[in-house]
Amino acid sequence: MTENDILKIFREYSALLEGHFILSSGLHSDRYIQCALVLQYPRVAEQLCVELGPKLGELGARTVAAPALGGVIVAHEVARALGLRALFTERKDGQMTLRRGFHLEQGEPVLVVEDVITTGKSTRETALCVEEAGGKVVGIGALVDRSGGNVKFDVPKAALVTLDVKTWDPDDCPLCKEGKPAVKPGSRPGASKPVQ
Numbered sequence: 001m002t003e004n005d006i007l008k009i010f011r012e013y014s015a016l017l018e019g020h021f022i023l024s025s026g027l028h029s030d031r032y033i034q035c036a037l038v039l040q041y042p043r044v045a046e047q048l049c050v051e052l053g054p055k056l057g058e059l060g061a062r063t064v065a066a067p068a069l070g071g072v073i074v075a076h077e078v079a080r081a082l083g084l085r086a087l088f089t090e091r092k093d094g095q096m097t098l099r100r101g102f103h104l105e106q107g108e109p110v111l112v113v114e115d116v117i118t119t120g121k122s123t124r125e126t127a128l129c130v131e132e133a134g135g136k137v138v139g140i141g142a143l144v145d146r147s148g149g150n151v152k153f154d155v156p157k158a159a160l161v162t163l164d165v166k167t168w169d170p171d172d173c174p175l176c177k178e179g180k181p182a183v184k185p186g187s188r189p190g191a192s193k194p195v196q
């Protein structure tokens, strides 16, 4: 599948919206990505991760790890595509931790995957958590890299789609200046409609 094929799937499930949005960070943007809307259909999740997994398949990973909640289904489906196991890290008192009895062997090669890479912060926290537990991060994957490819890691990274999504402080937002009403997507079920 090409990037355009992937984007078509995202648009079809309203997982990629174009317009004027207030993000959870408070910043404004002209695009909004909500991967949960594609991942809610297991066959679509599988289809996407069957594309993503092999891009990271040569790195010799034995396990796939992701930060909860957003990454859990991606880790599960990438692990299924590559015949590996999947586990997740989660925040406890703000700190990314490996809980629930998940265990990594010393030096166990691990892929860290996400739904979306924005700043790379949660990916880095997950990678650190994996390494503290004895694992060795060998690659990073995401369905969408919305940093325009600007977020770098010291291991190989793969994304199905790379987007350069602009964000602005409300005071500097050109869409606000045009007087376009801003919407807060995802604040209530079905509140935002895709732009055709």
Ligand SMILES: [Zn+2]
Binding pocket: 020, 028, 029, 170, 173, 174, 175, 176, 177, 182
């Ligand atoms: Zn705005």
